[in-house]
Amino acid sequence: MAEAGTGFLEQLKSCIVWSWTYLWTLWFFIMLFLVYILRVPLKINDNLTTVSMFLNTLTPKFYVALTGTSSLISGLILIFEWWYFRKYGTSFIEQVSVSHLRPLLGGVDTSAPSAASAAGGDADSNRQSVSECKVWRNPLNLFRGAEYNRYTWVTGREPLTYYDMNLSAQDHQTFFTCDTDHLRPADAIMQKAWRERNPQARISAAHEALELNECATAYILLAEEEATTIVEAEKLFKQALKAGEGCYRRSQQLQHHGAQYEAQHRRDTNVLVYIKRRLAMCARKLGRTREAVKMMRDLMKEFPLLSMFNIHENLLEALLELQAYADVQAVLAKYDDISLPKSATICYTAALLKARAVSDKFSPEAASRRGLSTAEMNAVEAIHRAVEFNPHVPKYLLEMKSLILPPEHILKRGDSEAIAYAFFHLQHWKRVEGALNLLHCTWEGTFRMIPYPLEKGHLFYPYPICTETADRELLPSFHEVSVYPKKELPFFILFTAGLCSFTAMLALLTHQFPELMGVFAKAFLSTLFAPLNFVMEKVESILPSSLWHQLTRI
Structure with missing residues (x-):
């Protein structure tokens, strides 16, 4: 029973949408005809006469206030529309019209197959947009302590956004941690350090980890964030390389003993590749370009499958320098x-x-x-x-x-x-x-x-x-x-800009030349309503004056 009621409501809604889409012109003319027929009992002529007399008694100050208020309101709408367009890239009025008025005007196809295909198409487009807009690690990213922070000290501006740094934190957790870190105290500390938002807390945790053991990831964090020069960063990365190579050799021997050892070996491989790549970048920044090229080539030969680091882009830049x-x-x-x-x-x-x-x-x-x-x-x-x-x-x-x-x-x-x-x-x-x-x-x-x-x-x-x-x-x-x-400016921004300018000009002219603007307004309105008066006269000459009385008798 409920399904039948729902189906009836859907059919009724579709009929209303269809009629509004194709028969709105006929409805409009029918409403005009009814208004004309009912003009006597509704006293439309008397009301229009009263309104015209009221408008004639208004002073120019009223029109100045009216046009000035219209200009102010349209100006506020223009400012809001411009701000919304600059922030979100679309018009607020247009967005609301499309999302709320289009379904009422028949812009949505209600047939089931089409809706299903549209849903599938939307899903495909969403998947495509996600893949197209995937964010990648910058292969040539700078050092936080030695480059980004120095820029902040000099200019007072933050070169990195919170979103960017949050992505880096996620990368570090993916590359430098594994499930067995809790078994080693130093790695357990670094696992928490990579999740820490405060830079000083991360640096303190790295020092704490080094007090327990020679931890490669702790040296990486200090080289990236605490070192204030490239020379200091390179020295720390060399210490990280010594610790990282030892961990890599040990995990390489045990990688086939179980899933945990395999995950640990994968983590140690990522750490070693990252250290060697950053050492090559340090050599490139310090002017030892040929040494950097050799290090990159050796790294690509040793780990040919790790293309996610895009080391070839570092190599291309160094070769162009040579x-x-x-x-x-x-x-x-x-x-x-x-x-x-x-x-x-x-x-x-x-x-x-x-x-x-x-x-x-x-x-x-x-x-x-x-x-x-x-x-x-x-x-x-x-x-x-x-x-x-x-x-x-x-x-x-x-x-x-x-x-x-x-x-x-x-x-x-x-x-x-x-x-x-x-x-x-x-x-x-x-x-x-x-x-x-x-x-x-x-x-x-x-x-x-x-x-x-x-x-x-x-x-x-x-x-x-x-x-x-x-x-x-x-x-x-x-x-x-x-x-x-x-992006071109939306229509509503241009419309509100024109409306604001036009009403402001009318307010100024009405204030400066009230009598002349009154004459102009009356001439404009009489010209505007001349076709309507002509049509009304023709209709009255065709239809009998007693039509309403005949209809009431029926």
Whole structure:
């Protein structure tokens, strides 16, 4: 019985929605006809006469107050709409209209198969957006104590957001802890330290762990957060390497004795790889680039399956510093594969190598006269490919937008990845003569190839729509996040801006010229209602005047 009642209500609702969608025009005319028929008993003419007499008795001050109040209210709505658009990227009025009024106007299909398919499509799109907006560890992330904290001491600004540091804490717990840590006192202390939010509490816990035992993860924490220079960080990482290698050898011998030993060996492997990679980065920062390259190559040979650290991106940057372009090309040949995930480093480094072959002699005037050569066309296509993958990078490379310290995590194809790439690779583009000039002349052509990047891509998947929200969480508040594609101002912001300006102008004119504005208002209203009066006269001439009396008799 309840199911039958529910089905009847659903059918009734669908009938109402259908009638409102297709028959609202007929309803409108029927209502107008009824109002006209009932004009005598409702005394509509008398009421209109009374209203017109009341309006004629109003002084200009009333109209000034009316238009001024309208201007104020529309101005407040404009300010709120603008703030909401800047914060959330959409219009509040438009969002409310779509979410609440569209179902009433028949915007939702009520058929069961379509609803099921739509639900499946929504789930697929949600899964796609989650995979597209996955946040990755920045392979070239800086040291907290030696770099990020020094920036805070000098400028008073925090370069890292809470969201970014929270992701790093989760990474440390994943890589540096395991289920058997409670069996070793030092590791048990460090397991709690990685969860601690207060930096000083983490550092104190690391010192406490070192008092009990030579703990590699304790040295890692001190090198990352307590060391104020790269030299100090390198010294601590060398001590961590000595302790980490001993733990790795012991767990390697026992890894096949059970699941717990296997988990411990996996943890010790992550710790050892992390230490060696950071030591290579210390050598790169201290100018020992060839030593850093050798350490990275050895690390990639020793642990070829640990691609999650993206050590090849560190290697690419170091090889570019040495200007070993043939070695860079060899690394790209291995990692710039269609089956492997891309990054701004891979795409823009490939574009830089192809631009290097032609950029020193490239001239836009000469190219427009004779056309592009094959090598120039390859370079331009490589730039277009890179820009399609991450359209935020060129503005940083061309210094059209100021750089900040890169975050510890990046969003691929987002502004955070663009900052991380340009921060380390801008010098390499400047070193290649004419490369930035070629980029400046050609990068905007990418947007003509993909005019609707959110709907269809050219060489990659359509550009994800969630990058702006994720980048705002990753990047500090003092940085203006780059948004692609540029969002046009919603209609309601433009409408409220025009309404506010128009009513403010009316208030000013009414205050300055009350008599002239009164004449203008009367002329405007008489002109506005002239067609309606004409239609009313024609209807009265066609219909008999006693129609209402005949209807009452019936």
